Amino acid sequence: AKAPRSSESRMNVLCLGTGEYTTGWVGKAADSDKSTGVVGLVMLDLRKRGKVGRIGICGTNGTKLPAIRRHLQRVIGDVYEGLDPSCMETYPADDVVDRKAYLQALTHFKAGDCAIIFTPDDTHFDIASACLERGLHVMITKPPVKTLKEHSVLAAKAKAKGCVCVVEVHKRFDPIYKDAKDRIHRGDLGDFSFFQSYMSQPKHQLETFKAWAGKSSDISYYLNSHHVDFHEWAVRTFARPERVTAFASTGVATKKLDGVDTEDAITLAVEWRNLKTNTKGHALHTSSWIAAKGDVHSQQRFFYVGTSGEITVDQAHRGYTVTTDENGYTSSNPLFWKPAPSADGRFAGQHCYGYLSFEHFIDAAAAVNQGTPLADIGDLPTIATTAGATAVLEAGRISLDNNSTPVDLLYDHPTASTPVDLKLATSSSSSSSS
Numbered sequence: 335a336k337a338p339r340s341s342e343s344r345m346n347v348l349c350l351g352t353g354e355y356t357t358g359w360v361g362k363a364a365d366s367d368k369s370t371g372v373v374g375l376v377m378l379d380l381r382k383r384g385k386v387g388r389i390g391i392c393g394t395n396g397t398k399l400p401a402i403r404r405h406l407q408r409v410i411g412d413v414y415e416g417l418d419p420s421c422m423e424t425y426p427a428d429d430v431v432d433r434k435a436y437l438q439a440l441t442h443f444k445a446g447d448c449a450i451i452f453t454p455d456d457t458h459f460d461i462a463s464a465c466l467e468r469g470l471h472v473m474i475t476k477p478p479v480k481t482l483k484e485h486s487v488l489a490a491k492a493k494a495k496g497c498v499c500v501v502e503v504h505k506r507f508d509p510i511y512k513d514a515k516d517r518i519h520r521g522d523l524g525d526f527s528f529f530q531s532y533m534s535q536p537k538h539q540l541e542t543f544k545a546w547a548g549k550s551s552d553i554s555y556y557l558n559s560h561h562v563d564f565h566e567w568a569v570r571t572f573a574r575p576e577r578v579t580a581f582a583s584t585g586v587a588t589k590k591l592d593g594v595d596t597e598d599a600i601t602l603a604v605e606w607r608n609l610k611t612n613t614k615g616h617a618l619h620t621s622s623w624i625a626a627k628g629d630v631h632s633q634q635r636f637f638y639v640g641t642s643g644e645i646t647v648d649q650a651h652r653g654y655t656v657t658t659d660e661n662g663y664t665s666s667n668p669l670f671w672k673p674a675p676s677a678d679g680r681f682a683g684q685h686c687y688g689y690l691s692f693e694h695f696i697d698a699a700a701a702v703n704q705g706t707p708l709a710d711i712g713d714l715p716t717i718a719t720t721a722g723a724t725a726v727l728e729a730g731r732i733s734l735d736n737n738s739t740p741v742d743l744l745y746d747h748p749t750a751s752t753p754v755d756l757k758l759a760t761s762s763s764s765s766s767s768s
Contacts, residue, residue: 337578345696348443349373350436350461351452352393352402358739359405360542366631370409370673373450376692378417381682385696392425392439401425402405415679422696445469446703455551459484459612466491471699475557477727478717485724487715487738498699499717503563506715507687523640525608526573527649528680530619531561531636540590542591548596554730557621558602562634565617565725570751577605579740586624598624602730629665725753
C-alpha cells in the first residue's frame, strides 16, 4: 500500500554514505575536484534556499563521524556565507560500528521524505528497498543496482509505493550532453551506427576506493555506467541493445589493491538494432582506473555516429584552463561543479549539472507529495526507464566471467525497448533476441 505523504513544504533528506561524493572525506580531504563533497553541500544550499529541511548523514562507522564533522566545518562552514553543516544529523552514534545503521537512521524519517544513496554498489539494492518500503523517495548513484532482476524489483516497488526513484546520472543535465541527446533523439543524425566512449580515474584514486574496488564492484559498473546510460537514453525510442561482449586489461589494479583480483580497464562491445529499419549499430564503452595523473581528474568523452551525421564531445576539456603554483596546470569544468565561492563568500554552484541533478530530484519528490502523478514528473532517469543500462552493465560482467563469451539481451516483444532477461550466447544463437 502507498504510505501517507509528508505535508511539509521542505523535504527532509537522509544521505546514505559518508564518502567522497557526499562529504569529500576519505580519511583526509579528497584529492580530487570534490574535496568539499557534493551531496552534503548541495543539500545545505537547498536548505538555505527553502527546499530542504532536516538533513541526515548515515554511514556504517560512527568513529569516523567526528572527523567528518570537523572536515565539513572546515571546507563548508568556514568557507561559505550562510551554510552551517552543524545542522546535519549523523548516524550511527560516534561509538557504534554497524553495517546496517541505515535501518536505525530510517526510523527518524517518514514517508514522503527523501533518501540519497551513495554507498558501495552491492549495498544499493538492500538500502533502496528499505527506503522504499518506508515510503521515502529515493535517488541512487549509478549504477543503481548490479543486476536486471534487482532493477526490476526496485521499479515495481517504487510504483507500488508511489515513490519517486531515480538514478543520479548527472551527465543528463550537462547542457552539451542534453543538446546532443536532443539532436540524436529527434532524428537529426538518422539511425544509430556507432558510439564510442572513454572515461578514466587516476591510479592513485584506487587508494580511495580500496574498501570496495574489485570486491563490491568493478570499473565498468563504476564509470561505463555514465555513457551507457547516456547512449541508451539518447536512442531508446528507436534502437535497443541486443548483445554485449566484454574485454579487460589487468596487472596494475591488483597490485595497487594488495592482490584483489580486478581489472584495470574494461571495454563493453554492444551490438544494437535500429527497430524501424532492422539495421545494426554497435558501441564501444571503455573505462579505466589506472590512468596517469593529468590535467583533469577524469578523462571523459564520446563520439557518436548516425547514418546522417556525427557528434564529438570532450566533457573533460571545456576550453578553460587554470594554472597555480600549488596545483600546476589543470583543465577546469565548472559546468559540472563549482566549489570556488563568489566574491561575497557565497556558494555559487547552483547552475552546475552536478547540482541540478539533485535539485530536480528534490523538486520531483516535493511535487509528488503535493499530488503530481509519477508519470508527470518530467524526463528524469527513473528506475522504471533505465533498465537497459543496467542490463548492458550486467551483461558485461557476465561476459567477463565467462571468458568474454557474448551475452544476449532478451525482450518480450520484437519492438520492446526494455530488456527482461539475459543469457549467454551459444554458437548457434544470433544477436537478434526474441
